[in-house]
Amino acid sequence: MFYREAGDFKTSYVDDNQTFPIRFDRYRYYAVLVAAFAVIPFLINDYWVNAVFLPFLIYTIAAIGLNILVGYCGQVSLGTGGFMAVGAYACYKLMVAFPEINIFFHVIVSGGITAAVCVLFGLPSLRIKGFYLAVATLAAQFFLVWLFNRVGWFYNYSASGQINAPERTVFGVAVTGAQTAPWAAYLFCLIFTVICAILARNLTRGMAGRKWMAIRDMDIAAEIIGVNPLKAKLTAFAVSGFFVGISGALFFSVYLGAVEVGEVFGINKSFLVLFMVIIGGLGSIFGSFAGAAFLVLLPVLLKNVLVGGLGWPTDLAAHLEFIIVGALIVIFLIAEPHGLAQLWRVAKEKLRLWPFPH
Amino acid sequence: MKQKLMTAAFAALMAAGPALADLTIIDTSYRTGPYAANGIPFSDGYQDYFTLLNQRDGGIGGEKINLVECETGYNTEKGVECYEATKGAGNGALIYQPLSTGITYQLIPKASADGIPLHTMGYGRTSAKNGGVFEWVFNYPANYWDGASHAITHILDQNGGDISGKKISLIYHNSAYGKEPIRTLEELGKKHGFDLVLLPVDHPGQEQKSQWLQIRRDRPDYVLMWGWGVMNQVAVQEAVNIRFPMENFIGIWWSGSENDVKAAGPAANGYKALTFHNLGRNYPVYDDIQKHVLDAGKAAGAGDQLGSVLYNRGMYAAMLAAEAIKTAQEMHGVSVIDAAQLRDGMENLEMTEAKMAALGLPGFGPEFKVSCENHGGNGYGAVAQWDAAAGEFTLITDYFQSDQEIIAKLVAEDSAAFAAENGITPRC
Numbered sequence: 055m056f057y058r059e060a061g062d063f064k065t066s067y068v069d070d071n072q073t074f075p076i077r078f079d080r081y082r083y084y085a086v087l088v089a090a091f092a093v094i095p096f097l098i099n100d101y102w103v104n105a106v107f108l109p110f111l112i113y114t115i116a117a118i119g120l121n122i123l124v125g126y127c128g129q130v131s132l133g134t135g136g137f138m139a140v141g142a143y144a145c146y147k148l149m150v151a152f153p154e155i156n157i158f159f160h161v162i163v164s165g166g167i168t169a170a171v172c173v174l175f176g177l178p179s180l181r182i183k184g185f186y187l188a189v190a191t192l193a194a195q196f197f198l199v200w201l202f203n204r205v206g207w208f209y210n211y212s213a214s215g216q217i218n219a220p221e222r223t224v225f226g227v228a229v230t231g232a233q234t235a236p237w238a239a240y241l242f243c244l245i246f247t248v249i250c251a252i253l254a255r256n257l258t259r260g261m262a263g264r265k266w267m268a269i270r271d272m273d274i275a276a277e278i279i280g281v282n283p284l285k286a287k288l289t290a291f292a293v294s295g296f297f298v299g300i301s302g303a304l305f306f307s308v309y310l311g312a313v314e315v316g317e318v319f320g321i322n323k324s325f326l327v328l329f330m331v332i333i334g335g336l337g338s339i340f341g342s343f344a345g346a347a348f349l350v351l352l353p354v355l356l357k358n359v360l361v362g363g364l365g366w367p368t369d370l371a372a373h374l375e376f377i378i379v380g381a382l383i384v385i386f387l388i389a390e391p392h393g394l395a396q397l398w399r400v401a402k403e404k405l406r407l408w409p410f411p412h
Numbered sequence: 413m414k415q416k417l418m419t420a421a422f423a424a425l426m427a428a429g430p431a432l433a434d435l436t437i438i439d440t441s442y443r444t445g446p447y448a449a450n451g452i453p454f455s456d457g458y459q460d461y462f463t464l465l466n467q468r469d470g471g472i473g474g475e476k477i478n479l480v481e482c483e484t485g486y487n488t489e490k491g492v493e494c495y496e497a498t499k500g501a502g503n504g505a506l507i508y509q510p511l512s513t514g515i516t517y518q519l520i521p522k523a524s525a526d527g528i529p530l531h532t533m534g535y536g537r538t539s540a541k542n543g544g545v546f547e548w549v550f551n552y553p554a555n556y557w558d559g560a561s562h563a564i565t566h567i568l569d570q571n572g573g574d575i576s577g578k579k580i581s582l583i584y585h586n587s588a589y590g591k592e593p594i595r596t597l598e599e600l601g602k603k604h605g606f607d608l609v610l611l612p613v614d615h616p617g618q619e620q621k622s623q624w625l626q627i628r629r630d631r632p633d634y635v636l637m638w639g640w641g642v643m644n645q646v647a648v649q650e651a652v653n654i655r656f657p658m659e660n661f662i663g664i665w666w667s668g669s670e671n672d673v674k675a676a677g678p679a680a681n682g683y684k685a686l687t688f689h690n691l692g693r694n695y696p697v698y699d700d701i702q703k704h705v706l707d708a709g710k711a712a713g714a715g716d717q718l719g720s721v722l723y724n725r726g727m728y729a730a731m732l733a734a735e736a737i738k739t740a741q742e743m744h745g746v747s748v749i750d751a752a753q754l755r756d757g758m759e760n761l762e763m764t765e766a767k768m769a770a771l772g773l774p775g776f777g778p779e780f781k782v783s784c785e786n787h788g789g790n791g792y793g794a795v796a797q798w799d800a801a802a803g804e805f806t807l808i809t810d811y812f813q814s815d816q817e818i819i820a821k822l823v824a825e826d827s828a829a830f831a832a833e834n835g836i837t838p839r840c
């Protein structure tokens with residue numbers, strides 16, 4: 055009944071190729087966009103922004119970035135935390151060095167710098183694959199965290215080794231610093247998330263994305279049909295690094311405001327983003343959203359239910375949270391190894407035939 | 413997206429409706445994770461003291477205290493979530509005691525913008541001592557730089573006032589917390605002529621083999637430690653393993669609880685740690701806690717932490733908060749105070765021996781008076797030593813003052829830099 059093509063006539067190649075070919079899906083997408091841009095900003099307060107929306111939006115960008123590398127190009131990376139740190143520290147240095155330039159551009163340039171660093175650490179991928187590449191990127195993770203802790207220049211020699219985001223404005227509205235209105239921080243991140251998602255979607259279905267997928271499916275065969283593995287792999291690292299860098303910059307400047315590299319961008323962050331990609335669905339932009347939502351929102355929801363709703367002790371709730379989230383991850387992956395994105399696809403298929411499944 | 417909206421609706425339902433009470437105190441505790449061993453006793457002490465006031469006196473000035481606990485796991489992201497979730501609880505949160513330097517750095521700008529006082533007792537940003545710049549942040553009665561100076565003064569005393577040419581190693585948690593004392597120690601090193609060797613340990617601190625190997629090779633005369641959580645236990649064990657003389661191993665007050673030394677057994681005997689309050693449970697207030705809190709079945713945790721170093725410290729923090737509330741109530745002539753009035757109370761807080769004795773805590777902490785210029789107390793501290801046979805820390809010195817000459821200069825420097833960065837004109 056839902057998600058049917060019937061009556062939706064396509065008269066051009068462009069129509070045929072759109073991201074949401076089914077009318078119902080398309081309207082749902084527009085409705086979500088309208089709600090996100092025009093309704094939510096009027097409803098949210100500090101808690102919703104800082105506990106729910108900002109982490110969700112920012113982790114989504116990181117998950118999209120990692121999904122391009124792992125899900126589309128098949129290059130396993132455990133360096134996401136380190137690359138986010140590059141974005142954060144690049145953003146900090148730019149914010150402090152060029153206060154007159156808009157923060158919007160700082161975030162984009164931070165993405166660019168991270169892309170360059172990511173390409174550098176992606177070079178070994180030309181020689182090594184799979185688990186061995188994972189170990190090489192793990193080295194990047196530890197090296198980068200060590201670097202930002204060790205070299206005083208990166209944190210402007212502050213006594214505590216922390217970096218703090220000064221107040222910066224967009225069109226006169228503060229988006230970083232303590233005076234930021236919740237809606238401003240939310241909209242700033244939302245714009246980046248939407249642009250990144252559209253960009254990633256269009257990259258992955260174009261020539262670049264097809265090359266990445268060819269490399270992922272079988273690199274020797276891809277090389278024989280004319281895909282240059284050097285270019286394909288390094289562009290995947292660059293694009294992935296760009297997105298991860300943007301997320302790191304936003305994570306530092308808009309979300310946390312003060313960052314300590316070892317704690318915030320440690321190895322745990324790399325695993326968290328990788329889990330988001332795997333649970334959401336490898337090789338799916340929607341999966342990045344779903345995975346980030348699952349791992350960011352579920353703990354907050356559980357905490358609110360167990361502590362706020364049922365009044366349980368906080369330590370018991372915190373331990374139960376680990377158990378429940380862990381169990382759900384296992385259950386989801388057993389029930390649907392291709393992640394939440396595949397569940398969504400199956401659900402759409404079912405809805406299409408519903409209520410006459412045969 | 414759909415899932416997100418549903419979650420949003422559901423959580424909104426759940427977040428609504430915390431019990432309305434008159435004085436809301438937030439306990440951002442951590443009872444899970446690698447720092448739980450230290451987080452639990454502190455939180456128990458903090459909560460039990462407020463429970464005692466509720467049970468015995470019916471609150472403070474006739475107003476009941478509504479204690480809201482939030483688990484941070486010593487994690488900054490969760491700390492921010494906790495802050496945002498609890499700042500509107502009840503009539504609005506009155507005070508935060510995050511017990512984490514990382515979370516403190518997050519909260520300084522946020523709490524200053526929201527107008528909620530932060531009390532970072534013996535941790536956090538040291539230059540918050542300058543109340544002219546940090547209007548909403550208090551770190552009395554002592555701070556890290558005081559601690560660094562206390563340790564060096566103690567070493568000076570042991571060496572007849574001359575430590576030139578001595579080698580002192582600092583083993584520290586590689587975070588904002590552990591890096592705080594470095595600048596002071598460098599200044600003190602210039603003044604007294606000792607060599608400082610820095611040995612960072614990464615979070616969470618379970619892996620310290622290479623650092624202690626270096627200590628064994630360098631043979632420093634003294635080792636100072638800025639550790640927290642599991643790092644403390646590992647460091648003490650490693651020191652025992654390389655047979656480092658324990659009386660030359662001095663920890664900051666956050667590295668001096670029973671949990672940290674018990675694991676190493678009798679070999680840890682003689683380990684020293686600083687403190688800015690008294691130890692043990694020989695105080696009248698403990699009888700009240702036993703009677704009104706523990707026997708009434710209202711203890712915050714398992715009720716087995718009474719009298720431990722960190723329990724005392726949590727209780728001390730709660731006592732200082734309660735005294736500040738009393739001061740604010742007197743100043744403003746109302747019993748239901750808000751966060752801004754509490755800030756006034758904190759800024760005019762005066763702790764005297766008579767006051768502490770009346771509370772059942774005679775001689776428990778140093779005397780001090782808070783003012784706009786000085787949010788950090790007078791920097792008095794003492795050295796405690798671990799007695800493994802008796803299973804307790806005992807004070808081996810009187811309270812003595814830190815090197816104010818050096819610290820005042822550093823505080824002025826660092827707070828001026830913060831004021832310039834953030835466009836703050838000092839209030840006084």
